[in-house]
Amino acid sequence: MKHASQIQRLGVTAVVTGLLLGLLAFFLIPVMASGSAAKEAVEAPVPRVLAAAAATALPPLDPAAPAPVAAMLAAKLDPILSSSPADASVSASVIDVASGEELYSHAGDQPGIPASSLKVFTAIAATQVIGEEHRFTTKAVLRDPNTVVLVGGGDVLLGAGTGSEAASGRAGLETLARLAATALLDAHAAGETGDAVSVQLDDSLFAGPALNPDWDASLVTTNNISPLSPIAMYGARANANPKAERVGDPGMFAATTFAKALRAAVGSSAGGPQVATEVTRAAAGAQGTELAAVTSATLGEQIRFMLEVSDNYVAEALGRLVAVKLGQPGDYAHGAAAVAQVLADLGIDTTGMELKDTSGLADTNRVAPLALARALGYAATSEHASLRNLGYALPVAGATGTLSTRLGAADTRGMVRAKTGSLMEVSSLSGLTVTRDGRALAFSFFVNTNDRAVGPHRQILDASAAVLTGCGCR
Structure with a gap:
């Protein structure tokens, strides 16, 4: 695939260096006290919630840390993702960041509605074209x-x-x-x-x-x-x-x-x-x-703001500004097309992708979870230092932005960074985490229902992210 070939061109040293630099955001994360962990209807027992403010720090990332075994990971994720109601469709993709290998897929290559997870694409394109210091x-x-x-x-x-x-x-x-x-x-x-x-x-x-x-x-x-x-x-x-x-x-x-x-x-x-x-x-x-x-x-500061609070207006403005920077009209159509083109130019697989906006508000957007996971993995290991900073901008589990009241349990709090997404009948969660063994993973999970609920079944997404963080899966 285009992504894998680009990683190979960077060489082993660049991959390891990019991984360590791009995931510095996970180190010494200040975490504020949260009320209670998001209810996990699938997993038991529910992990203990931290009672007081503390700093959560990851152990040093070891490039030689073992990756989860795909079959073992599937054994943990399948029961959670298949527990959704009959009227719901679930799709998921999990990527090993260092190798670029997809470790898990549940219809992960099938385009779905990304909701605000799409803002990850906008952040990457704006950073690449306009520059984080602009x-x-x-x-x-x-x-x-x-x-x-x-x-x-x-x-x-x-x-x-x-x-x-x-x-x-x-x-x-x-x-x-x-x-x-x-x-x-x-x-x-x-x-x-x-x-x-x-x-x-x-x-x-x-x-x-x-x-x-x-x-x-x-x-x-x-x-x-x-x-x-x-x-x-x-x-x-x-x-x-x-x-x-x-x-x-x-x-x-x-x-x-x-x-x-x-x-x-x-x-x-x-x-x-x-x-x-x-x-x-x-x-x-x-x-x-x-x-x-x-x-x-x-x-860079505006992108952090956009991702943390999921600001649609900033996201839409940035999409149009990407188009303008590329010499195109600053309208919604050229903005969406420009973001998709920048992703393709970076070598991120855009197969089946249809972007109608750059905020994720349109329920006509179509993106595969695999594409989002690969984009996050690409950013974390990119030769572009500014893209490696994307990890700093994502909401922190149990601490900041739209994740401040989610994934607040002791073993996920401060350990997951992800972009949330909520529309009528749509939920998504796309981000980065590190396994119990110290292996960095990129993931994207979608849920789509017909129950007229806004952001349905988030507990399925959160439970899936918790599995990744707690996984040895060896």
């Missing part, structure tokens, strides 16, 4: 003596104020307004502006429909997504609260926030121009004199 720039431009244009450059995690240490809200629109006000006042004093200045928004970096037609309309009303714009605050939310409602026009909401702050900053100085707070949209590609600019958290 920062997105939002700038204010004086287009003519009477017009200031706010130009969206891809940062959808802007803040309303002066900035934040967090990835969401790192760059502040108030800071941008204050800097722009200083430059605007200087320009006015030099006779380069009029006495009345309007504000416009240039959000032309993205193209096409702002909403994907493959998304169910309920995803908007339930705050899972909003119309896409290359400029937004807090992932298109009304404020910094991670549960705040998403706004209907994220770009205009950000521009109006900026305009009000600019008016306040200019108005505090005598003799400056009058700034209107009503904002209109500018023609694409506004040219002029840059007044000020602010930059986002690094792409």
Whole structure:
């Protein structure tokens, strides 16, 4: 397969080095106290849950650690995966990271609905094409003596104020307004502006429909997504609260926030121009004199945020930004196609893959668990150092993000890093773990039902991941 051949080309030394570096995320992981372990209806006894906060550390990874025997692993996983209700379909793939060998498959090569596990692909593609140290720039431009244009450059995690240490809200629109006000006042004093200045928004970096037609309309009303714009605050939310409602026009909401702050900053100085707070949209590609600019958290920080909280808006923006970086239109179709193309170019097998978006919200996406497991294994052993950092960004079992209340038992807590996925009638879990013998595994599990439940039968996925972590399987 393409993946295996690429690993072979790296050579034994590169594989071992990449494995050790790429899985540094598993060492000395700080783990917060959790309430109780996820109920495991299949396995018994339930492992003891840690009662107090502690640091969970893995033993040093030994490249010579024995891999699980496939038959022994199947003997442990088959009863769990086959315990699903009759109306549910389950698929799974487990990869030995060091060798690239698939150790277990339960319809693992059959494309299914990945839900938010698909964000792993988006993270890989964005890191590879854009670069983990890249920062997105939002700038204010004086287009003519009477017009200031706010130009969206891809940062959808802007803040309303002066900035934040967090990835969401790192760059502040108030800071941008204050800097722009200083430059605007200087320009006015030099006779380069009029006495009345309007504000416009240039959000032309993205193209096409702002909403994907493959998304169910309920995803908007339930705050899972909003119309896409290359400029937004807090992932298109009304404020910094991670549960705040998403706004209907994220770009205009950000521009109006900026305009009000600019008016306040200019108005505090005598003799400056009058700034209107009503904002209109500018023609694409506004040219002029840059007044000020602010930059986002690094792409790597934004990816960590996206994966930990499973932020759909950030994921969709990153997909479009990958397309733009490759010289393609920044619409949803080109974004999905660009992510798939980057994976193929990296040698990751994309057979049967159909990407309709880059967040996993579309139930028309089709991805095989094998493809996700191979992508995670590729990243962990990649010659690209930035891709090896992907392990740092995944939620930690019993500790962070969407895994903070899952897999909290003593032998899985802090030992599993994985991306969760939940849609109506769909659950997925895709990530990395280390066996009891010190062997790194990549895995992906899907469950699909017809019971109208959101994220059904997660206990099956969690129990399967627990088997991998506790497995000697020799």
